[in-house]
Amino acid sequence: VTAEARCKLVSWLIPVHRHFGLSLEALCLAVNILDRFLATTPVAADCFQLLGVTALLIACKQVEVHPPSVKELLALCCDAFTRQQLRNLECIVLHRLDFDLAAPTASFFLEHFSQVRLEARGADAGEAADARSLAAGVAELSLADYAFTKYAPSLLAASSLGLADRLLRHRSPLDLRISGYAEGILRDCMDQLQLLVSLNGRSLSLLLPSEVAQKCPWL
CATH class of the missing domain: 1.10.472.10 (Cyclin-like)
Incomplete structure (x- = not known):
């Protein structure tokens, strides 16, 4: 993954997190999860956006009282991905990070x-x-x-x-x-x-x- 591709994804996540009224902590944690996963696992270009919303969902489950729903997140991707694809990637990310989600931000x-x-x-x-x-x-x-x-x-x-x-x-x-x-x-x-x-x-x-x-x- 190139620095330019990462920049585009995070630049897209910033207004997404604001759209849902999420905290800066949720965004920082999502980017941390994203970077740690990318450091260990190659990701196809057509799955990059899915990884972004998956990282945001995982982060929100840690720090937000009312995280956005899977349906809401997929809608922002123009329904290019299915609920099952997001759930599968969520499991992959969690296992790859060994469920170690806490991080200084x-x-x-x-x-x-x-x-x-x-x-x-x-x-x-x-x-x-x-x-x-x-x-x-x-x-x-x-x-x-x-x-x-x-x-x-x-x-x-x-x-x-x-x-x-x-x-x-x-x-x-x-x-x-x-x-x-x-x-x-x-x-x-x-x-x-x-x-x-x-x-x-x-x-x-x-x-x-x-x-x-x-x-x-x-x-």
């Missing part, structure tokens, strides 16, 4: 670092909320770019928050030392994320709440 660390920020003395709740929203959009955008798979989820989350504070010109930014990463490592990831944002500003604006997008005139 950028979404988890975004929540963790944001909570630590709020507990700090003199924290600005408004800035923290805006940074969290913008960072979530940046992290979501990065999921489709294969180049970012080399970064650990915790590094990606910390760098997304750091970049969000920089772009929003916050007076009380997150102390990135809490991430445990060296300044140079954080700077490298933040620079790559900023390049991603500069190349995909319009796409990012569609991922943000309107009140946050209005604070980003550079989009």
Whole structure:
């Protein structure tokens, strides 16, 4: 599977997960399941979309109270696949991953670092909320770019928050030392994320709440 094919699939999954009102955690976990499966198993091009919705279904069963139904997911594939095909692939994925579905995600660390920020003395709740929203959009955008798979989820989350504070010109930014990463490592990831944002500003604006997008005139 090429990086371009992966990009197209994840770029398709992003609006799908938003269509169903799913959490960023569900999307991150789905991409994690997708990547881990692809690392061990070759997949035919005509089954790639089926793998995407299967990974999303498995992820939703782990983290969502009301996951989308098989019928709803297949409808988004223009009914190109049958219920049995999805169920069969679901079993294959689960067995290939040895039912080991839990994984650290950028979404988890975004929540963790944001909570630590709020507990700090003199924290600005408004800035923290805006940074969290913008960072979530940046992290979501990065999921489709294969180049970012080399970064650990915790590094990606910390760098997304750091970049969000920089772009929003916050007076009380997150102390990135809490991430445990060296300044140079954080700077490298933040620079790559900023390049991603500069190349995909319009796409990012569609991922943000309107009140946050209005604070980003550079989009």
